[in-house]
Every structure is written in C-alpha cells, then in structure tokens.
Amino acid sequence: MLRSDPADSLPSPERRGPADRRLTSLRAVLDSAADGVLVVDGDGEIAEANAKLLPLWRLPDAARHGPAAALFAAMAAQLANPRHYLFDPARMLVDPRLEVCALVELTDGRVFEVRSSPHRGAAGRIWWFRDVTSWRQAEAELVERNRRIALGNDIGAAVVAGGTLRQVLQRCAEAILQHLGGAFARIWLLDEVENVLTLEASAGLHTGLTGRYSRIPVGRAKIGGIARSRVPHLTNDLLNDPLLADPAWARQAGMVAFAGYPLVFEGRLVGVVAMFADRPLSATVLDSLLACADRLAIAVARAWSETEVRESEGRFRLLAEAAEEGIVIHDHGVLIDANPSFSRLLGYAADDLPGRRISDFLQLPEAEKADETAALGWYEQPRELLGRHRDGSSVPLEVAARSISRGGRELWVLVIRDLSDRKHLEEQTIQLATERAALTRAGFLARASHELGSSLDSGATYAATARLAVPTLADFAVAFCLEGDHVADASATHADPGHEAVLREVASGLVGETGDGPARDVGALVRGTDEGATHSGLLAELRRRLPPELEPRLIGCLPLAASGSTVGLLVLGVTDTDRDLDASTMALAEELAFRAGSALENSRLFDAAVHATQARDDLLGIVAHDLRNPLNLIGNAAELILDGIFSGNPEAEQRHLQIIRRAAGQMNRLIADLLDAKRIETGGLDIDPRPESAATLLADALNFMGPLAESNGLRLTAEAQEGLPPVSIDPGRIQQVFSNLVGNAVKFTPRGGSIHLTAESDGDHLRVAVRDTGPGIAPEQLPNVFNRFWQADKDRRGIGLGLTIARAIVEAHRGRIWVE
The missing domain is CATH 3.30.450.40 (GAF domain)
Known part of the structure; x- marks a missing residue:
C-alpha cells in the first residue's frame, strides 16, 4: 500500500508554509527514531519529545511539558556528573553550529550515548539519547579477558626467556604490575635452611631488594603469616587490616588494597608473591594474580631442581666412570678420552672415539664451528645442544665444561647429559602446571x-x-x-x-x-x-x-x-x-x-551456508535455463540470415531480425531483474518519488501493458475511484510493479479471459488491485509467492524474480503488497 497525505491533516499547499513543512519533516524523524529524541527551540522550550525519551530516563509523562531546563535538570539529577555541559540547554543553544557526542554515566550504573546537533532549517537543537550499557559492559569484559591473556603470555615469556632465577622473577613482577595495575609487587623465596623469606624481586614504587622486609622469618608480619598458613591474604580495606604492620606508611602512600599468595608446588612452599594497590582490587585481578602465583611456583620449583642437579654433578664428578652422564676430555676440540656413558649415549664403541673432533658428536651453531675450544670451553653453566648419534638421529644433550691442567697443558672436561627424558618430563610438567593452574x-x-x-x-x-x-x-x-x-x-x-x-x-x-x-x-x-x-x-x-x-x-x-x-x-x-x-x-x-x-x-x-550454496546453485541453473532459449533463438535466426536463406525475401529477413531483437530484449529484462534482485539484497534499491495521480498511473499501465494482453487474447481494463488525491511515488518503479503483476496475469490467464486494475482510497493509503480470471494460486503456496526464484508450477515462465522485485519496490514506498 502507498502512503498519501489525507486532505484534512495538513493545511492546503497554498497555506502550508516553510515552518509547517519543517515540522512535518521533524515529526517523521521522531516517529522513525530508535532512540530517545528531544527537540528544543531557540527559546529553550521543548518543541518535540518522542515516545521513547521519558521511559528511557524513567521520568513521568508530565516532564515533556514546560521549559527544557526543567527536563534537563531532572535528567542531570540522575547523572554521576550532574554538571555535564550537554545537559545545560542554555549553554548548548549559544553556539547553533556546535555538534557534540559524549558518553555519560548514570547513578544507577547505566551508560548513555548523548548526541546534540543544531536543528537544520529551524532555530534550536536536537538531542539523541541511546542506552549503551550492555555494549560498555561487554567491552569491559573483553578488556579484562585480554588483560588476563596478555599477563599469562608475559609471565610465560619471562619464564621461557631464561637467565638467573632472580632475573626471571623480576620480569614476572614487572609483568604483574604492568597488567594488574598495582602500586608495587614483590616476590620472596623461602630459604629452607634458615626458614626465612628473602626478597628476590620488586617492581613499582619500591624496587630495592634491601631494607626492613628483605628477610622475613616465616610466621612474622603479613608476608610471613601467608607463608606459615599457606593461605592467601586479600583485603580492599588495608588501613583496617589487623595484620598491617605499618598503617601510617600505608595511609601516607595511599595504599588501600593488598593481595598476597603463597607459592606452593606439589605441597612444597617455595615463596610468597604480594601486590599493594592504591585502589580496590577486583575479583578478576585476584584471579589473575592467583594464576600467576601457580606459574611462579612451578618456575621456582623447576629452577631449584635444576640447581640441585648441578650441585649434585659437582659432588660426584670424581665418579665419572660410574656416572650416567657422558664425560669427555678434549684438547682444543680433539677428543682424548670419554667414559662409557658417553659411548652408550651416542652409540659408539669406546675405541672409535679418541682422535675424533668434538664437532663430530655435537651440533655446534655455525658461528662457533670455527673455534671449537672457545665454543665448548668458555661456559661453565650447562648448555643445551643436539648430539649426533651414530645412526644419524639427533639426541638432546646438556653440556657443561670445566678446564683442567694436566702436565702443564690446559684441557677441557665436558659433562654431557641426555635430556631426552628431561625434555619429555618438562613437557609433562608444563602440561600438568597448566592443568593445575586452570584446575x-x-x-x-x-x-x-x-x-x-x-x-x-x-x-x-x-x-x-x-x-x-x-x-x-x-x-x-x-x-x-x-x-x-x-x-x-x-x-x-x-x-x-x-x-x-x-x-x-x-x-x-x-x-x-x-x-x-x-x-x-x-x-x-x-x-x-x-x-x-x-x-x-x-x-x-x-x-x-x-x-x-x-x-x-x-x-x-x-x-x-x-x-x-x-x-x-x-x-x-x-x-x-x-x-x-x-x-x-x-x-x-x-x-x-x-x-x-x-x-x-x-x-x-x-x-545458512548450506542454504546459500543451494541458492547459488539454483540461481546458476535458473539463469542457464532462462538464457538458453533466447540465445538459441538469436543463434538460429542469425545463422539463417548469414546463410542467405532469406535473400530476396526482405519480409522474412525482417521477421527474423525482430526475433533477434525480442530475444535480446528478453535477455536484457532477465539481466535487469537479476540486477534489481542484487540491489534489493544489498539495500541499494533507490526511488525518486513525486506527486502523481492514480488515474494517470492506471492509464499508463493500460497503454504499456494493453498490447501484450491483447496479443494474448485477453481484455485489460482499469477503474479509478473519483476524487483520489495525488500520491507520492516513483512512476517508473510503480510501472515496473504493474508490469510484473499484469505480466504474471497475462501468462497464466487463458485466452478470452480478462484482467482488471482498480485504485481506491483506504484510509490515508491508496490501494491498487490487479484481478484476473486465471486459475489462481493454491492456498498452501501463497506464503511462497514473494520468495526469490519461486515458481507455482514446473513449467517455468521466467526466473521467478518479478514478485520479489515488486514487493521491494512497494516496501521502498512504505507500502504493503499481498495476495488474496
């Protein structure tokens, strides 16, 4: 149905002034707005307020009457910042060109997006109000989730980066502070011999590792109490915490929150991590810190285990022959001797080893191959390399070197351990730690x-x-x-x-x-x-x-x-x-x-993907089917003309040229329908409305479609109600609707039948009907008639886009189309 202006709703065109037209335009905007909308005139009075405005602000209907200042005051009373400039109409009306958009928070926790711009064409301003609370909450949750992921990544990177244990812990403390936003973070490790916690890392306000809290006996102060109880200590009211040793310091430094977690791995206490903050700590921050504590405990336990292994190697170095580690003595890269464990490790017989170069057994980096002695002798800490097994496979090794003096000659001793089991164990430990961290x-x-x-x-x-x-x-x-x-x-x-x-x-x-x-x-x-x-x-x-x-x-x-x-x-x-x-x-x-x-x-x-694929296949089949017939006609007619069949018979030649032209027109209409269908799908179907009388519409339809109906033995008539007002339409597009509707009627109405067009008033709308004496459509098929590519029978007559396009054109005019 197409909307028209009722005669008694607005002044006549002669009496309707610019102000009336602007008011009509403004009301149309207000009626279609999805947000709360308020219009204030140049005198600061409420000009318009749509139905969504007052419920959005939870204000009574009486608030829409009177000066805008009172309404804005009621709104501002609900704001966290009642003095927000967007809610000062006197200030906003000073500069009529000012366009502003801002987010405001209400005392009940909701967040509104507020926009204000000048009312084009009239003095005053327009305000739009939109509730974006759920969007802001989702955004905050995403930020928190990303922060937890980034912290986990940085902690993992700090552990994997290597270095001394103190360096690893310092990087972890800095990562905790960076992502969780505390004032400072510290990590203590347990000296199991003295039962004392020693400060190993500090980041933030206090970075020194010496001072009053550098060594804390287990059970003393807040940190020692966490170690003894092995229970986290969390508070967002630090000044009233009975375990706080120095409230004056906390008050002066502005500290309000504390979180401390014991570092425990497989029942073994290894230390404590703690963070002070100048603002309350959320549950998300505490969960993230707990996860960090678990990972730190694993990293410390692993570092301690490795240290214990290295110390054990030093104690039993003299037992080389009985050691499981491979032990090699070399002179500037030339192997002099090796213990049985080394032979077994790489699969060589003992007699095959002396005199060969160490690089035959160890895969050195390219930069170190030129000087094997330097490469294998300058470091004393274990180093991981790949060994070459006799069967060609690679063996992960840990290699440590010591220099010795024999007969006045400096030699080097390499202690080589097979890391295959340890690598496997590390993988299992990391996997176990991950599972425990996530429980x-x-x-x-x-x-x-x-x-x-x-x-x-x-x-x-x-x-x-x-x-x-x-x-x-x-x-x-x-x-x-x-x-x-x-x-x-x-x-x-x-x-x-x-x-x-x-x-x-x-x-x-x-x-x-x-x-x-x-x-x-x-x-x-x-x-x-x-x-x-x-x-x-x-x-x-x-x-x-x-x-x-x-x-x-x-x-x-x-x-x-x-x-x-x-x-x-x-x-x-x-x-x-x-x-x-x-x-x-x-x-x-x-x-x-x-x-x-x-x-x-x-x-x-x-x-949806399955349906889209099916739709694509259907479209290809339909286009191929509906293009094949006119293409065959064009090809056959052109072939007959080119072969000279009609030489000397210009009338026959003209008939076949007309066939080519009609077939080309049929193909062009098919392509036009497909393009319109695509425009409909992408929302790009444009109309150019202008006033037009109903009688003219029906007359144009008769002139355009009459010959087609007559050629098919049908009678096409039209009748318009007297005194119908002009309707705002795009005449070309509406004639396209008539073409599709009448064309369908022509296709399916038997010869001798009739097609009748009527136009009549229906309230403030114009209702146009197309009736024919054809067989009609089965009731169960009516819901499908406006679907793309749908046909009522198997005998295809077109590609099934006509009614789809007709509905889109009518809806673009804010009308409605249906089948009875």
Missing part, C-alpha cells in the same frame, strides 16, 4: 568445547549441554530449545541413572509450553528451602511436575544465546546437600552456556 575448569571447558563442536546439529548440541552440566555443575540439568515464546524440545540428564528416565519424561512434557515464563526465568536462582521463595514460568512448572524424590534444593536457569537472541535455556538442579550453585559454579555454567550458544550459532551459520 578442573580448563579440563571441563575443553571437554565441553570438544563435545559441543563435534556436531553441527542443534538437537545434539542441546543434549550435549545437559549432559556436560552433570555432575560437574549440578545433580541434574535440562536444556530447553525455544522457538519464539514456546518450548520446542527438551534434553535432560541426571547424575543418578535411576532417576534419569523420570526427569526426561517430565522435561518432554513441557514441550509446547508457551507464554512469557521462559523470558522471566532467565538468570533465576531459587533456593527451595528459602521461606517464601517464589518463581514463575518454566521453572515453576518444572518443579511442580517433578516427583518428591527429584525435588531440587536449589535450581538455576541460564540463557543459551545465538545471534544476539535467546534460543534456549539451561536449567540446573541441585538435590545434594553438599553441593551449591555458588558464584564460581554459576560462572562456569555461564561459560558452558556461552560455548553452547556459540555451537548453536555455528549450527545456524552452517545451515
């Missing part, structure tokens, strides 16, 4: 990701979601699939196999439930033992139908979201008194729900 959370989520990603079937995803939740999160779980406002399917799992069949039966009985209950249940957490606990919707119905032996002590509900909308619900039930749906459990459940939603989104994308 069961990482393992659970990894398993969840694997199972949810193993199928692109949405039904399997719902079933896997319920199965994964039990028993890690709850004693039973039900995953509901939602379609609109009703339950389409349900999958259930119970930790007790004896109860699972009953639970599944109850869940299946809820399929088809409708109403707004599911929406209200999202995020619900209900304790069955709470006095007066109430809940509604799906949770209430589920609990009502459960037998007494399955009655949950606690029940929770989380959304399963895909493409920004809720497509399902995950219900968790707890019956065991030793289990609880605490914050950590619900956080893990949210991660599961997020992954389930991602899996459902992947399923949707897969289905």
Whole structure:
C-alpha cells in the first residue's frame, strides 16, 4: 500500500508554509527514531519529545511539558556528573553550529550515548539519547579477558626467556604490575635452611631488594603469616587490616588494597608473591594474580631442581666412570678420552672415539664451528645442544665444561647429559602446571568445547549441554530449545541413572509450553528451602511436575544465546546437600552456556551456508535455463540470415531480425531483474518519488501493458475511484510493479479471459488491485509467492524474480503488497 497525505491533516499547499513543512519533516524523524529524541527551540522550550525519551530516563509523562531546563535538570539529577555541559540547554543553544557526542554515566550504573546537533532549517537543537550499557559492559569484559591473556603470555615469556632465577622473577613482577595495575609487587623465596623469606624481586614504587622486609622469618608480619598458613591474604580495606604492620606508611602512600599468595608446588612452599594497590582490587585481578602465583611456583620449583642437579654433578664428578652422564676430555676440540656413558649415549664403541673432533658428536651453531675450544670451553653453566648419534638421529644433550691442567697443558672436561627424558618430563610438567593452574575448569571447558563442536546439529548440541552440566555443575540439568515464546524440545540428564528416565519424561512434557515464563526465568536462582521463595514460568512448572524424590534444593536457569537472541535455556538442579550453585559454579555454567550458544550459532551459520550454496546453485541453473532459449533463438535466426536463406525475401529477413531483437530484449529484462534482485539484497534499491495521480498511473499501465494482453487474447481494463488525491511515488518503479503483476496475469490467464486494475482510497493509503480470471494460486503456496526464484508450477515462465522485485519496490514506498 502507498502512503498519501489525507486532505484534512495538513493545511492546503497554498497555506502550508516553510515552518509547517519543517515540522512535518521533524515529526517523521521522531516517529522513525530508535532512540530517545528531544527537540528544543531557540527559546529553550521543548518543541518535540518522542515516545521513547521519558521511559528511557524513567521520568513521568508530565516532564515533556514546560521549559527544557526543567527536563534537563531532572535528567542531570540522575547523572554521576550532574554538571555535564550537554545537559545545560542554555549553554548548548549559544553556539547553533556546535555538534557534540559524549558518553555519560548514570547513578544507577547505566551508560548513555548523548548526541546534540543544531536543528537544520529551524532555530534550536536536537538531542539523541541511546542506552549503551550492555555494549560498555561487554567491552569491559573483553578488556579484562585480554588483560588476563596478555599477563599469562608475559609471565610465560619471562619464564621461557631464561637467565638467573632472580632475573626471571623480576620480569614476572614487572609483568604483574604492568597488567594488574598495582602500586608495587614483590616476590620472596623461602630459604629452607634458615626458614626465612628473602626478597628476590620488586617492581613499582619500591624496587630495592634491601631494607626492613628483605628477610622475613616465616610466621612474622603479613608476608610471613601467608607463608606459615599457606593461605592467601586479600583485603580492599588495608588501613583496617589487623595484620598491617605499618598503617601510617600505608595511609601516607595511599595504599588501600593488598593481595598476597603463597607459592606452593606439589605441597612444597617455595615463596610468597604480594601486590599493594592504591585502589580496590577486583575479583578478576585476584584471579589473575592467583594464576600467576601457580606459574611462579612451578618456575621456582623447576629452577631449584635444576640447581640441585648441578650441585649434585659437582659432588660426584670424581665418579665419572660410574656416572650416567657422558664425560669427555678434549684438547682444543680433539677428543682424548670419554667414559662409557658417553659411548652408550651416542652409540659408539669406546675405541672409535679418541682422535675424533668434538664437532663430530655435537651440533655446534655455525658461528662457533670455527673455534671449537672457545665454543665448548668458555661456559661453565650447562648448555643445551643436539648430539649426533651414530645412526644419524639427533639426541638432546646438556653440556657443561670445566678446564683442567694436566702436565702443564690446559684441557677441557665436558659433562654431557641426555635430556631426552628431561625434555619429555618438562613437557609433562608444563602440561600438568597448566592443568593445575586452570584446575578442573580448563579440563571441563575443553571437554565441553570438544563435545559441543563435534556436531553441527542443534538437537545434539542441546543434549550435549545437559549432559556436560552433570555432575560437574549440578545433580541434574535440562536444556530447553525455544522457538519464539514456546518450548520446542527438551534434553535432560541426571547424575543418578535411576532417576534419569523420570526427569526426561517430565522435561518432554513441557514441550509446547508457551507464554512469557521462559523470558522471566532467565538468570533465576531459587533456593527451595528459602521461606517464601517464589518463581514463575518454566521453572515453576518444572518443579511442580517433578516427583518428591527429584525435588531440587536449589535450581538455576541460564540463557543459551545465538545471534544476539535467546534460543534456549539451561536449567540446573541441585538435590545434594553438599553441593551449591555458588558464584564460581554459576560462572562456569555461564561459560558452558556461552560455548553452547556459540555451537548453536555455528549450527545456524552452517545451515545458512548450506542454504546459500543451494541458492547459488539454483540461481546458476535458473539463469542457464532462462538464457538458453533466447540465445538459441538469436543463434538460429542469425545463422539463417548469414546463410542467405532469406535473400530476396526482405519480409522474412525482417521477421527474423525482430526475433533477434525480442530475444535480446528478453535477455536484457532477465539481466535487469537479476540486477534489481542484487540491489534489493544489498539495500541499494533507490526511488525518486513525486506527486502523481492514480488515474494517470492506471492509464499508463493500460497503454504499456494493453498490447501484450491483447496479443494474448485477453481484455485489460482499469477503474479509478473519483476524487483520489495525488500520491507520492516513483512512476517508473510503480510501472515496473504493474508490469510484473499484469505480466504474471497475462501468462497464466487463458485466452478470452480478462484482467482488471482498480485504485481506491483506504484510509490515508491508496490501494491498487490487479484481478484476473486465471486459475489462481493454491492456498498452501501463497506464503511462497514473494520468495526469490519461486515458481507455482514446473513449467517455468521466467526466473521467478518479478514478485520479489515488486514487493521491494512497494516496501521502498512504505507500502504493503499481498495476495488474496
């Protein structure tokens, strides 16, 4: 349907002035705006306020009347910064050219985007208000997640970079400070002999490693207490912390928060990491610091183990013949002697070794091959190299060198250890450390990701979601699939196999439930033992139908979201008194729900890809089919003309040239329809409206389509209601609609039939109808008539884009098209 201006809604064109036209334009903008919109005139009075404005600010309807200053004052009272310049209309109206956009925070935690610009064509300004709270929260969560990832990467890089243990710890302390935003961070290691914590790394305000807290006995002060109890100490109220030894210092330095964690690896205390901050520490920061503590404990334990190994090597060096390590003596790179372990290590016989060069057995870097003595003698700390086994394989080795004097000649002793087992053990240790750092959370989520990603079937995803939740999160779980406002399917799992069949039966009985209950249940957490606990919707119905032996002590509900909308619900039930749906459990459940939603989104994308591929194949087939006939006509006619068949018969030659022209026109119309379909798909279908009378529209349609109807033995007539007002349309595009509608009627109406066009008023719209005496369309096929490439029968007559294009043109005019 096409919108027209009712005669009694606005002044006549002779009396309608520029102000009326501007007001009409402004009201049209307000009616279509998705945000709260406020228009203030040059005198500071409220000119317009759309329906979304006052509910957005939670203000009564009376606030829309009166001066703008009062309304802005009511808005500013809700701001964290009530003096924000955007809410001072007198100030904003001073400069009519000023365009401003800013984010403001409300006292209730919401965040609004506020834009203000001059009202073009009239004195005054326009304000737009948009609630961007959820976007800001998502952005903050992403920043926190990226910060945790970056911190983990930097800690890992600091450990892998090598160097002394103190250097490694210093890099770790600096990374903690950089990413977690504390005032300073420190790391102490335990001297197990003296039972004293020694300061090994300090970053931030205090970088020195000496002073009052450089050596702390276990059990003394806050740090020593953490070491003795092996329990983290966390506070965001440092000045009132009874364990704080120097409150005056904390007050002077502005410290308000502290977090300290013991460094424990496999039950062994190795140290303490702590951070002071001048602002409260969030739960995310504390979780990140805990993860750092676990990784630091692993790194320290490994460094201690390596130190102990090196000291052990020194103590038993004289037992070379019995040592498992390979021991080699060389003179400027020429091997003099080697112990049996070296021979066994690289697969050589003892007699094959003397006189050969060390480079035959060790793979030195290219830069060091020129001087083997320097390469193998200048370092005393173990060095990792690859050895050449006799069978050609490479063996990871750790090589340490010592110089000795024999007969006045300097020789070098190499101690070589096979690192194959240690490399394997290191890999296992790193893997174990990672798993412990993430605890069961990482393992659970990894398993969840694997199972949810193993199928692109949405039904399997719902079933896997319920199965994964039990028993890690709850004693039973039900995953509901939602379609609109009703339950389409349900999958259930119970930790007790004896109860699972009953639970599944109850869940299946809820399929088809409708109403707004599911929406209200999202995020619900209900304790069955709470006095007066109430809940509604799906949770209430589920609990009502459960037998007494399955009655949950606690029940929770989380959304399963895909493409920004809720497509399902995950219900968790707890019956065991030793289990609880605490914050950590619900956080893990949210991660599961997020992954389930991602899996459902992947399923949707897969289905979309399959449909897109099918649509592409359909299009290629349709175009190939519908281009083949006119191409054959052109080819056949051209061949006959070129062969001279019609030489001397100009009339026959003209008929075949007309055939070529009609076939080319048919191909051109096909291509034009395809281009229009593409423009519709990309939102690029433009119209150029202007006033036009209904009678002219019908007359043009008769003139254009009349010959086609007549040539097919049909009668085409038109009738327009008297006194219809002009309608604002793009005449060319509307004639394209008539061409498609009348063309379809011509195709399917038997000879001798009729086609009738009518135009009449329908409220403030103009309704145009095309009626014919053809067979019509079956009722079950009506929903498909406007789909692309759809045909009512197997005898194709066109590519099936005409009605699709017609609907797009009508909707571009803010109208509606339908079939009866």
